[in-house]
Amino acid sequence: MLIDSHNHLADPRFDGKRDRIIEEMKSAGIVHCVVNGTGPTDWPIVADLAEKHPTFITPSFGLHPWRIHDFPDDWLPSLAEYLQRFPRAGLGECGLDRWMTEPNFSSQIEVFEKQLALAAKLNRPTTIHCLKAWGALLDCLRSAPALPPILIHSFGGSLETGRELAKLGAYFSFSGVFLDERKAKQLDIFTLLPADRLLLETDAPNMLPPADYQKYPIEGLNHPANLQGISRAFFNLTQITIDQHVKRSVKFFKIDDFSR
Numbered sequence: 001m002l003i004d005s006h007n008h009l010a011d012p013r014f015d016g017k018r019d020r021i022i023e024e025m026k027s028a029g030i031v032h033c034v035v036n037g038t039g040p041t042d043w044p045i046v047a048d049l050a051e052k053h054p055t056f057i058t059p060s061f062g063l064h065p066w067r068i069h070d071f072p073d074d075w076l077p078s079l080a081e082y083l084q085r086f087p088r089a090g091l092g093e094c095g096l097d098r099w100m101t102e103p104n105f106s107s108q109i110e111v112f113e114k115q116l117a118l119a120a121k122l123n124r125p126t127t128i129h130c131l132k133a134w135g136a137l138l139d140c141l142r143s144a145p146a147l148p149p150i151l152i153h154s155f156g157g158s159l160e161t162g163r164e165l166a167k168l169g170a171y172f173s174f175s176g177v178f179l180d181e182r183k184a185k186q187l188d189i190f191t192l193l194p195a196d197r198l199l200l201e202t203d204a205p206n207m208l209p210p211a212d213y214q215k216y217p218i219e220g221l222n223h224p225a226n227l228q229g230i231s232r233a234f235f236n237l238t239q240i241t242i243d244q245h246v247k248r249s250v251k252f253f254k255i256d257d258f259s260r
């Protein structure tokens with residue numbers, strides 16, 4: 001039994017292939033996944049998927065920092081509506097990114113803080129993307145009047161940053177990109193973070209893992225069923241058991257049912 005804590009099944013690159021992908025995920029042992037939206041254009045697709053596969057998909061709605069330049073003015077009330085319509089939905093993907101020079105960083109912070117406040121108000125598990133903006137992320141989290149449960153997806157920060165985030169209650173998800181031999185340092189960091197805060201993800205169709213872990217080729221994209229191979233490496237590395245993996249994922253996302 002595996003749970004993918006972060007993917008983008010609503011991504012247009014998966015158009016016309018979703019039913020087949022979901023069947024392949026189930027045959028690879030995946031019993032549940034969290035599908036993240038990135039902005040108003042994919043929120044309706046995330047919503048449709050969650051309605052069609054209620055025991056397999058937990059929806060998550062958020063405005064990704066890469067997408068904030070093309071959001072409509074009413075994005076925040078619209079996001080709140082989606083969260084109210086789906087009481088088991090998370091908020092995400094949201095976050096901060098200094099690897100990208102656009103959209104400008106002050107707009108990113110403003111949009112992120114609004115989402116954080118909404119998630120705290122509704123107490124929704126919140127999935128955060130962060131690249132090269134760890135200091136700013138810690139500042140936002142520490143200055144927030146209240147925090148929702150937070151997951152730092154595909155955590156690529158330092159051990160010191162991870163420990164500071166853990167003090168704020170953060171969870172961290174491990175993705176297949178860290179199995180690249182050039183990322184060995186990040187693997188070590190995952191073994192030193194609190195094991196009861198570690199989740200597993202693919203970020204599919206993004207973050208293609210190294211070739212050995214691409215067991216489900218799909219036109220150069222990361223197939224979410226690749227989680228099967230990625231999970232074996234993760235369990236070996238961290239000594240986390242499948243049972244613990246399932247319990248932690250269920251607890252964080254308040255998952256109440258699986259596809260069996």
Ligand SMILES: [Zn+2]
Nearest residue numbers: 008036093203
């Ligand atoms: Zn993502």
